[in-house]
Amino acid sequence: MSAGGALSIRQVTKVYDPEGVHVVAVDNCSLEVASGEFLVVVGPSGCGKTTLLNVIAGFEELSEGEIRLDEGPLALPGKQVGPGAERIVVFQNGALFPWKTVLENIAYGPVVQRRMAKNEAQRSARELLRQVGLEGIEESYPAELSSGVQRRVEILRALINEPRVVLLDEPFRGLDAVAKSVMHQFLLDMFERTRCTMYFITHDLDEAIFLADRVVVMTTRPARVKLELSIDLPRPRDHRVLGTERFLKLKQAALEAVHEEALKAFQAGERELA
């Protein structure tokens, strides 16, 4: 599989409904994501994390600034490269096609991109499933699988396309602790193997630090980068790292920043109500 792409977010502003309510969701936000980096974004609810991800993915247009992927422009005001297989999104509530089997879901990308014939794509989908120990579910429909397995299948559906960036928007939200830790191991494993750039949004600081090369804490709305935290924990990581002093120290630093912003969001909320 291919190496990751470098994502450059330069002074991006996103305003929803500029003529009407005028919601500034992202304000003059700059962020560099290195090729093959695992970046995790945290920040208060409603601060604009999903909005920025949607702009990167090509679902939304930005209002100002620019986004580049490996120096190729992705988005400028009024000029947007639409969604494409080099930046695949893994959605918060899962978006496997319910009407396709696991095999058809995973094989979908290469087939519609005309990169592989259908049976070739299905063969490599089968191979992927085998490599991660998920054989036997090829002919199942998503609704027949547990949500943990669905998430893994969805990640495979993204990775088979050899994307340069995978954009994950709280993909493990709602999973129980055990399923979550299985997912973390799985995702890190896939990351080691593919080294594609990961852009991962979460609210869970343990998850953030466990997965990331770097954690970015966003300000309350409009989103800007408040704090960047380099996670220098050695890889490969497993759950034992969660108890180390270094981990707790990093978590403390992140927690303080998040707390400060959450407090601001809370006060802003009170002002609006008053």
Place this chain on the structure above:
Amino acid sequence: MGLHMKRWTVNPETWGAVVSILGFVLLWYILTAVLKLPRFDKLPNPVAVFSAWLSPHPQFGLSIFTRGYYLDILYSVGRVLAAFVLATVLGVGLGLLMGWSRVFFDYSFPLVETLRPIPPIAWIPLAVLVLPTAELGVIFITFIAAFFATVLNTLLGVRSIDEVYFRAASCLGSRPRDVFWNVVVPGALPAIFTGLQVAMGIAWISLVAGEMIAGQRGLGYLIYEDYSNLQFVNIVIGMATLGLLGYGSSALVRMLGRRLMAWEGRRRGGAMA
């Protein structure tokens, strides 16, 4: 998949069907033959109807042993089939286009909404005037309301598809055509089949109206003719036959739907890791 218990007894569905239909016939019998309530005593009772229906030499010339009975069934089934296929092809096609293209929707929806409330019977004069044969007229009448029901349900089906599937499809590299065949069509399929079941019912209703007024042969024609001859037993036979055919044809549509939407029936049962 060992969690499913298969017990070889009458399933509740069949049991329900038998109980409700037998119960209805019993009520009918009591009202018309036992209590003989005023006005109900004029109705043919079920014993008279069934003995005529099953008689090799029916008193009123209609039973499962007469050739005319099957000819009428054949005509009606043929007309419904033709109208239903037409309504499905055109209705699903138009509904998908309307759901798929905003522009197409803006231009077609007002027209569809204006024509839709016009009852099939109101179309009869114009259908007879314009179409070259009465046969085509009856098929048109049968088709028209079923068509609108199909269009509307298909449109709602497309509209009900979660935006996230469109997004997933587009970031996986789909062209519009891929999105159409891999998201729009399968995503709308459950609603399409709901619509087709409704359309099938409407087709039978409109068929009878068309046959009564513009038809030659067919169950609607049979009922109408026996009305002029005051042969109420035959009318009830015709009605019961319509009911059974309607039930059967809806069941066929349901079956086809289940077959095409395998994912709908297969939900996760027990917990898995």
